[in-house]
Amino acid sequence: xxxxxxxxxxxxxxxxxxxxxxxxxxxxxxxxxxxxxxxxxxxxxxxxxxxxxxxxxxxxxxxxxxxxxxxxxxxxxxxxxxxxxxxxxxxxxxxxxxxxxxxxxxxxxxxxxxxxxxxxxxxxxxxxxxxxxxxxxxxxxxxxxxxxxxxxxxxxxxxxxxxxxxxxxxxxxxxxxxxxxxxxxxxxxxxxxxxxxxxxxxxxxxxxxxxxxxxxxxxxxxxxxxxxxxxxxxxxxxxxxxxxxxxxxxxxxxxxxxxxxxxxxxxxxxxxxxxxxxxxxxxxxxxxxxxxxxxxxxxxxxxxxxxxxxxxxxxxxxxxxxxxxxxxxxx
Numbered sequence: 001x002x003x004x005x006x007x008x009x010x011x012x013x014x015x016x017x018x019x020x021x022x023x024x025x026x027x028x029x030x031x032x033x034x035x036x037x038x039x040x041x042x043x044x045x046x047x048x049x050x051x052x053x054x055x056x057x058x059x060x061x062x063x064x065x066x067x068x069x070x071x072x073x074x075x076x077x078x079x080x081x082x083x084x085x086x087x088x089x090x091x092x093x094x095x096x097x098x099x100x101x102x103x104x105x106x107x108x109x110x111x112x113x114x115x116x117x118x119x120x121x122x123x124x125x126x127x128x129x130x131x132x133x134x135x136x137x138x139x140x141x142x143x144x145x146x147x148x149x150x151x152x153x154x155x156x157x158x159x160x161x162x163x164x165x166x167x168x169x170x171x172x173x174x175x176x177x178x179x180x181x182x183x184x185x186x187x188x189x190x191x192x193x194x195x196x197x198x199x200x201x202x203x204x205x206x207x208x209x210x211x212x213x214x215x216x217x218x219x220x221x222x223x224x225x226x227x228x229x230x231x232x233x234x235x236x237x238x239x240x241x242x243x244x245x246x247x248x249x250x251x252x253x254x255x256x257x258x259x260x261x262x263x264x265x266x267x268x269x270x271x272x273x274x275x276x277x278x279x280x281x282x283x284x285x286x287x288x289x290x291x292x293x294x295x296x297x298x299x300x301x302x303x304x305x306x307x308x309x310x311x312x313x314x315x316x317x318x319x320x321x322x323x324x325x326x327x328x329x330x331x
Contacts, residue, residue, distance in 0.1 A: 018242055018269065020062050022235030023055055026226050030063045033224050034204055038173055043199025045221055048208040050228030053266030056208040059228070060177050063206070071172050073098075078179030078208075079188070092135055094176070098168070101136070110138040121167045131160035158191055166200045173202040181209035193217045230263020239265055242286065243272050249290040270309070277313055 020027075030046060037044040050056045064074050077094040095101075099113045111133060118129050133139040135157065139146065145153065168174045178184075178192065196205055196218065209215060211227075231239075236258040244250050261268050275281040280292040311322060 018239050018265065020058065021238050021242075021265075022231040023059050023062075023228070026059055026228070027062055027066070029224060029226065030059075030206070031066065034063075034067060034173075034175070037202060037204045041201050043201065044204045045196050045199065045218075045223040046204065046206045046226065047215070047218065047223055048206070048226045048228065049211055050208075051210060051264070053264045054228045054230065055265055056228060057179060058265070059226075060179060060206060060208060064175070064177060067175060072175055073168055073172050074175040074177070076177040076179070078177075079181065079183035079185070094178075095132065095136060098164075099136075107138045110136055114138070121164075121170070123163065123167065127156070128160045128163055131157045132164070154187065158194065161191060162195065162198075165195065165203070169200050169202045173204070174200070175204045175206065177206040177208075179208045181207055181215065182213040189217065196221055230261075231265060232263070233258045236261055236263060236265070236268060239268055240272075243269070243288075244281070245283070245287045247283075247287070247289040250288070253290060274309060274313075 026048075033044050033046055036042075048056045048059060060076070064076060067074060075094045075097050077092075077097075099110075099117055101110055101113055105113070114132055114136065115125055115129055118125055118132075123129070130139060130143060130145040131153070134143075134145060134153070145156070148156075165174070165176075181189070181192075184192070192205075192207070199205065207218075237254065240254055240257055244253070257268065257271065261271070272281070275292075276288070278292075280290065281288040282291050283289050311319060314322075
């Protein structure tokens with residue numbers, strides 16, 4: 001069905017999300033940068049670098065959750081491997097947040113919401129509205145904007161986005177979080193490049209990416225850089241205890257799992273889930289007991305392995321659905 005879910009943390013209560021552990025220092029540094037931005041009114045840039053599953057998204061989630069209590073406009077989005085050929089598509093979610101566009105809104109409703117907000121911001125509905133509606137796939141195909149050369153449309157999109165970003169900060173600070181730059185498109189990267197080199201006042205941009213991504217275009221931009229390594233054994237043990245509990249049968253698992261996980265919290269969660277689904281662990285979250293040898297389930301070495309292991313456990317009919325969706329892609 002249609003869903004407005006944006007990340008795996010959106011349904012965190014249902015999944016009994018583990019306590020935020022081992023990243024308090026990094027969170028404090030982000031909050032410190034945020035407070036600097038609010039104090040002096042300047043623009044700020046922060047980047048979070050780390051391997052898949054190491055905790056980049058969780059850190060961003062906790063930062064945004066913390067500042068949500070303050071008078072700030074916080075918008076978040078990001079790229080995805082399946083959207084790498086979709087132009088600005090990954091960042092469209094940020095626009096949908098700002099204009100309060102729901103997944104079920106029809107084209108007319110989208111047009112009305114965008115036009116109303118632009119008028120309220122004293123903008124030109126043609127110069128600004130047409131490029132934004134084109135991004136949102138809510139502009140009529142026969143509109144004259146669509147007849148312009150690609151290069152001119154691109155320039156108008158850039159101009160509209162820059163204008164909008166500047167107007168967003170008129171009455172409160174703006175925090176823009178954009179994750180997974182390793183999958184970003186060239187158009188989105190070029191816009192982000194121009195944007196972070198000329199940040200509007202009271203704006204904080206937070207970017208995340210993996211260590212193998214070439215972020216040379218950010219090299220000359222002053223920024224706070226946070227590199228996330230694996231969690232310490234003590235932090236991993238705390239996560240394990242919160243997930244499993246302290247039953248005597250878990251002793252061997254508690255000793256072995258920190259070493260095998262490499263300090264990766266996502267892999268810890270998936271390992272525990274695998275053991276629950278295989279019947280090796282019985283009970284409830286925080287109150288499990290071990291019924292089989294710890295080696296019954298293995299820790300996948302990559303996020304791809306995590307997904308593959310989960311797919312292997314679903315029913316055959318569900319696998320067919322997944323294959324079909326993967327073939328169709330985004331529409």
